[in-house]
Amino acid sequence: LSEAFVGASEQLNLDAVIAVNGNHPYLLTSAVDGDLSYPNQSLLAIEEMRPNVVVVAQSGYEQLLPEGVTWADGFLPILRRLEKLGIPVVVVSASVQVGVTPRACSPIQIELALCSADKKLRTDLLDQGRKGRINEEARAVAEVTNAIIMDTLPILCPDELCATRRNGQWWWRDEAHISITASKAITPLMKSKMSEALKLQKTLTD
Numbered sequence: 001l002s003e004a005f006v007g008a009s010e011q012l013n014l015d016a017v018i019a020v021n022g023n024h025p026y027l028l029t030s031a032v033d034g035d036l037s038y039p040n041q042s043l044l045a046i047e048e049m050r051p052n053v054v055v056v057a058q059s060g061y062e063q064l065l066p067e068g069v070t071w072a073d074g075f076l077p078i079l080r081r082l083e084k085l086g087i088p089v090v091v092v093s094a095s096v097q098v099g100v101t102p103r104a105c106s107p108i109q110i111e112l113a114l115c116s117a118d119k120k121l122r123t124d125l126l127d128q129g130r131k132g133r134i135n136e137e138a139r140a141v142a143e144v145t146n147a148i149i150m151d152t153l154p155i156l157c158p159d160e161l162c163a164t165r166r167n168g169q170w171w172w173r174d175e176a177h178i179s180i181t182a183s184k185a186i187t188p189l190m191k192s193k194m195s196e197a198l199k200l201q202k203t204l205t206d
Contacts, residue, residue, distance in 0.1 A: 001057050001092065001190070003183035008191035012198075014052060019045070026058050027074030029066055043081050053197045054082060055150075055190070057092035059176060071136040076143055083146040086204040088197035090190075091141055093151040094133035095176055096126050098162070102170045102179075110165075120161040127153060146204055150193040152178075155186050 002018055009016035024038045046054060056078070065074060082089050098121060105115035134151075141147045156162065156171060156178065164172050171182040178186075 004186040004190040007187040028077040029074045055090045072140040076140045079144045083144045088200040089147040094130040101174045118165045123157040123162045
């Protein structure tokens with residue numbers, strides 16, 4: 001989502017700061033998540049920086065959660081910490097998993113229409129595969145006043161069949177990550193949602 005986030009930030013006259021930590025969920029799951037844990041270090045940096053708005057996007061890490069702890073249980077403390085700081089949040093919904101790897105295909109395979117990743121998948125089935133996480137996101141956001149949800153599905157899969165390649169451009173680079181082309185297409189939505197979140201800022205600081 002970097003291209004969308006940077007592009008939207010520029011259009012809103014905001015500086016864009018990107019922080020990533022691969023394969024680490026942005027969740028606080030127990031008392032052992034001390035000050036040196038990744039989420040807490042990030043929150044301390046945010047507290048010092050005091051950004052106008054935070055955009056959070058992460059994959060599904062349910063398999064890493066302790067038994068009996070839901071995704072919402074782990075994410076809600078993050079939102080509440082930011083709510084206390086008066087910082088609005090855009091929560092990007094669970095990504096669409098297409099189950100193909102376009103970058104595994106050679107240019108010749110693509111040219112000859114022999115790339116197995118070049119598919120049209122049913123949008124309703126793609127959406128169904130993330131319903132559990134969507135419900136968890138809604139549950140967490142409903143508990144705070146500083147967060148809104150941004151769902152990329154209508155941009156990535158606007159039709160009944162979701163094409164992984166359109167007009168000669170890939171919209172995914174692997175099964176779980178979108179391409180630069182797709183990210184740029186999300187820019188208007190990102191700008192709209194960041195603007196919506198910014199309107200919450202006055203309410204949070206009043």
